[in-house]
Amino acid sequence: MKLLLIEDNATMQTTLRRSFERRGVQVLSCDDGARALALWQASLPDAVLLDLSLPGLDGL
Numbered sequence: 567m568k569l570l571l572i573e574d575n576a577t578m579q580t581t582l583r584r585s586f587e588r589r590g591v592q593v594l595s596c597d598d599g600a601r602a603l604a605l606w607q608a609s610l611p612d613a614v615l616l617d618l619s620l621p622g623l624d625g626l
Contacts, residue, residue, distance in 0.1 A: 570611035571595040572602040574620050582615065598622050 569586055573579040574597040583593045594609055596602050599620040606614065 567613065568592045568594065568609065568611045570602070570606055570609065570614045572599070572615065572620065573597065573617045575617075 567590075569591050571579060571582055571586070571593050573582065573595070576597070579595055579597065583595055586593050594605060594611060596605055597620070600622045602616070602620070
């Protein structure tokens with residue numbers, strides 16, 4: 567499974583990434599809304615975990 571993790575809090579992003587990777591999930595991550603959109607289109611993940619309050623382009 568490939569997960570796109572979009573979180574601008576570095577500590578939270580690291581914690582979530584490690585937790586999912588320990589369970590065998592491939593994690594792609596970023597901290598910006600505009601970059602997340604581009605990464606989503608390029609990688610076509612199976613699931614997206616999205617923070618709603620992001621710099622630039624928000625999660626809504």
